[in-house]
Amino acid sequence: MKGSNRFTDDWTARRAVATTLSMIEPQSDEYFMREALRQALKAGKADEVPVGAVIVRAGKVIARAHNQIELLKDATAHAEMLALTQAEAGVGDWRLTDCDLYVTKEPCAMCAGAIVHTRVRRVIFGCADPAAGAAGSVINLLQMPTLNHRCDIAAGVLQDECAEILQSFFRERRDSRNKIDSLEGD
Numbered sequence: 042m043k044g045s046n047r048f049t050d051d052w053t054a055r056r057a058v059a060t061t062l063s064m065i066e067p068q069s070d071e072y073f074m075r076e077a078l079r080q081a082l083k084a085g086k087a088d089e090v091p092v093g094a095v096i097v098r099a100g101k102v103i104a105r106a107h108n109q110i111e112l113l114k115d116a117t118a119h120a121e122m123l124a125l126t127q128a129e130a131g132v133g134d135w136r137l138t139d140c141d142l143y144v145t146k147e148p149c150a151m152c153a154g155a156i157v158h159t160r161v162r163r164v165i166f167g168c169a170d171p172a173a174g175a176a177g178s179v180i181n182l183l184q185m186p187t188l189n190h191r192c193d194i195a196a197g198v199l200q201d202e203c204a205e206i207l208q209s210f211f212r213e214r215r216d217s218r219n220k221i222d223s224l225e226g227d
């Protein structure tokens with residue numbers, strides 16, 4: 042299709058379904074994970090690795106963020122880090138003890154460390170990260186017996202969609218690189 046973007050088209054279709062489902066179950070983990078997925082989609086459109094996060098307090102989203110490493114030229118600008126800072130500002134406290142963090146991909150060690158520091162109550166993530174996940178895949182920093190705070194974890198919420206958005210992104214990136222390589226080879 043001329044001028045179309047497979048990544049965006051897939052997601053437009055899925056978002057329509059997501060919106061319908063969200064209306065049925067307004068307070069479920071799936072509902073808030075869809076919000077995080079919307080953030081991940083924004084990251085993908087901005088050519089950032091598509092990971093999104095939201096923080097929920099008393100049933101309301103108080104922070105929304107997506108990965109902005111390229112834009113900010115900052116390797117620490119992961120979705121979770123940006124969402125935590127927003128939530129702290131919103132709550133007016135560094136303690137987020139009654140907040141839950143939803144993120145499309147399992148947090149890395151840096152983010153898991155920040156999540157423990159801010160005392161987030163619950164972490165809900167989509168797909169696991171077998172290479173660098175710090176919520177159980179490689180290490181579980183969110184539930185270290187020796188640290189002064191431990192979070193509840195819910196893994197695998199909408200995991201297929203959370204994984205697919207990443208896979209599509211890297212597939213498209215690979216395809217466009219191959220195209221450039223083959224043009225340069227001519």
Ligand SMILES: [Zn+2]
Nearest residue numbers: 119148149152
């Ligand atoms: Zn991270």
